[in-house]
Amino acid sequence: MAGLPRVNCWALAEHAGDASPGGMQHFLAAAVWDDDGLRADLRDYVVEQLGDPDAVLVIDETGDLKKGTMTVGVQRQYTGTAGRIENAQVAVYLTYAAPAGHAFLDNALYLPVSWTSDPQRCAAAGVPDSVTFATKPTLARQMIAKALDVGVPARWVTGDEVYGNDPALRATLARRGLGYVLAVARSHQIDTKAGRRRAIDLAVTLPTHAWTRISAGQGAKGQRLYDWAFIATSDQDLPGSHHLLIRRNIHTGEYAFYRTHSPSPVPLATYVQVAGIRWTVEDDFQNSKELAALDEHQVRRWTSWHRWTLLAMLAYAFLAVTTARAHDTQSADELIPLTVNEVRHLFVCLAFPRPEPAAGFVLAWSWWRRRHQARAQASHYQRQAAALQLN
Incomplete structure (x- = not known):
């Protein structure tokens, strides 16, 4: 959280006053950690500070663009970070969104089949032998189950089409008594009394009186108003109340669709509120990358990646909780409430001001970097x- 232009083991070690990055690199790659224990500490901290029985679990994935083929999980795949297919590493994240605030609870690295079908490649990257291929919805289902099994309070789950289109995930959530609002494609098939119909075909036949204008939450420029409608459905004979929720843009007429479930009937406005909360994970991605270096890891192996992202999630949780506490204790008259960005700025400037390093220290680090880079270049x-000679 130091606000460095680049955040990696080299920059962190220099900022901390170390003579080389060896200690930081050992800390991530080889030091003895209770990784699962620290991950549980993150979950417990977030729940202790932000926990609420009506909280929403938000699932989504994010990608980090990478070069080469050796970084664990990397391949050419679609990532929303770039909005296209790129050489990238993708991971699924679980956000805990409550009235007081929101922060990450957990994450899981997505390993494509190109990795899980290549044991030698996995071994070189330190992937445990027990890790097998799992789809993104499967990773989400595992993280949600782990959270619920230890008593994390939550009432709803929301996510985008990757998760809404997966019937196994929807069935798991319904059987565990969780409500959900999960996006689906316009071509998604819905069972009706007249047979299976596409979501878009149902939407365009709705009469005017079926639509209600409701805000999906407050945005940067005001209320996010849309027209909404819902149609009762069934889903694999699962318990509870099931609907197709339809959102229509009041300016462009563009449609969006969601499969919904609630253990007991709830009004349309409740589903709309949950749908709007999905965007908290986008805020968490943006802020954790900008403020806690979530995406700036320069590591290749399984253990190092998990440790780096866990530390970043912990740092961001600290910012989110501190911001939530400030909202409870500080008057915001004539001021907008404190944001995680402003809290990080105040923390860096006031809590841990750093004296200017001695000239000799700066020069020593310049010498170390250039020597290391020269050796890497020669290698x-x-x-x-050698490869050219073999060819």
Whole structure:
């Protein structure tokens, strides 16, 4: 959270006053941690500070663009970070969204089949032998189950089409008594009394009186108003109340669709509120990358990636909780409430001001970096020359 231009083991070690990055690199790659225990500490901290029985579990994935083929999980795949297919590493995250605030609870790295079908590649990246291929909805289902099994209070789950289109995830949530509002595609098939129909075909036949204008929450420029409608459905004979929720843009007429479930009937406005909360995970991605270096890891192996992202999630949880506490204790008359960005700025400037380093220390680090880079460059050239000779 130091606000460094780049955040990696080199920059962190120099900022901390270390003579080299060796200690930081060992800390991530080889030091003895109780990784599961620290992950449980993150979950317990977030729930202790923000917990609410009506909280929403938000699932989504994010990608980090990478070069080469050696970084664990990397391949050419679609990532919303770039909005297209790129060489990237993708992970699924679970956000806890409550009235007081929101922060990450857990994450899981997505390993494509190109990795799980190549044991040698996985072994080189330190992937445990027990790890097998799992779809993104499966990873989400595992994280949600783990949270619920230890008593995390929550009433709803929401996510985008990747998760809404998965019937196994919907069935698991319904059987565990959780409500959900999960996006689906316009071509998603819905069972009706007249047979299976596409979601878009149902939407365009609705009469004017079927629509209600409701805000999906407050945005940066005011209320996010849309027209909404819902149609009662069934889903695999699962318990509870099931609907197709339809959102229509009041300016463009564009449609969006959601499969919904509630253990007991709830009004349309409740589903709309949950649908609007899905965007908290986008805020968490943006803020945790900007303020806690979630995406700036320069590591290749399984253990190092999990440790780096866990530390970033802990740092961001601290910012989110501190911001929530400030909202409870500080008057905001004539001021907008404190944001996580402002809290990080105040924390860095006031809590831990850093004296200017001595000239000798700065020069020593410059020498170390350039020596390391020269050795790396020579190694790359030697490997390239050897490959050319073999060919």
